[in-house]
Amino acid sequence: MSVTRRIALFCATLLAVGVFSLALAPRMLRTPPQIRFGMGPVASSAIKTRLVAESPVGMLSTWYNDPADLTWMMNWKHDLVAQFYAANYSLHVIVFTDGPEVQIGTAYGSACGRSYPLTHRFLDDMRQLADTFAGAPTGPPLYITLFTEFQTYACSDNAWNPDTPTNAYYRALKDRYLEALAVFHQHAPNARVSLGWGGWQSRWDDPSIGAGRSMFQYFADVMRASDFQSFQAMQSDSNVADVHAMVGTLGEYGPVMLAHYKPNDRSQATFERDICALLTEKSLYDLAAAGLFAWSFMDDTNLSASEDIFRFAQAAVGRFGAEPAGQPMHSAAGDKSAVSSPNDSC
Secondary structure (H helix, E strand, O other): OOHHHHHHHHHHHHHHHHHHHHHHHHHHHOOOOOEEEEEEHHHHOOOOOHHHHHHOEEEEEEEOOOOHHHHHHHHHHHHHHHHHHOOEEEEEEEOOOOOOOOEEOOOOEEEEEHHHHHHHOOHHHHHHHHHHOOOOOOOOOOOEEOOHHHHOOOOOOOOOOOHHHHHHHHHHHHHHHHHHHHHHHHOOOOEEEEEEEHHHHHOOOEEEOOOEEEHHHHHHHHHHHHEEEEEOOOOOOHHHHHHHHHHHHHHOOOOOEEEEOOOOOHHHHHHHHHHHHHHHHHHHHHHHHEEEEEEOOOOOHHHEEEEEEEHHHHHHHHHHEOOOOOOOOOOOOOOOOOOOOOOOOO
């Protein structure tokens, strides 16, 4: 090969490298959006999970299922709750009810659905819950996902007006939601409150009864009054399209939290497909741009079942995980930032 040709090839190679570097540089230099990752289902056990120990997980989630939970939760007020806030963790309480569906008298007439949220005691129970988890107004936030999967609480699911009793129930539930929001704001100065959607709601549409995607408009007023928006993703087939669709829809009303994620049938195959699609760099940039600010894993069972999947998720949390302002969170594993950047696929 002649000297001239070698020089030409060398120059062409340098040019190609330069063009590639210019294309790659913006991606390498841009600051990733910050997403607050969390772990459940109970803060006292979530704190011990590997992902929390080895990654910048900034939020611990706990479920409130019925009034009996207040017995053990209230014991946390002066020890665990204070310790978690001192360690700079945000706390997240998911309020759910799964009681029987019955006829209930409301200001809107006879309603049909789960009675507990509409009982006289409910607001006082929420006051005790707020008192238990309250933190300083300038400290880490207390996030409340209220009435998670609420579209299943009425006797007819997933529709605003399939019949008169269901419509009366949802009207009364909206009133009770606003009352509970005020209770949390009064008794927990660090509280941020949201309404908890089931993530399947965007899969279809039936405007005639306000079902599927047409249901969102009827809750626009309470969503605009909320501090953020919540939904869950627990489908057994796939959650990828649901997550993107729900963040896109709810993001029109405020910042969005994926409040609890896990395939309902515990499918490892579904979990791995979801994680490999949702925790890529492109996906997380897109979700954050649409409004996602937080993501909580239901538990660490599926993460613990595969070292490869754990490492992939850990890399995403390491790059995008947001810590509350203040001192770094405590960790027995030391430096939580010492993880690799996420790949574009598993």
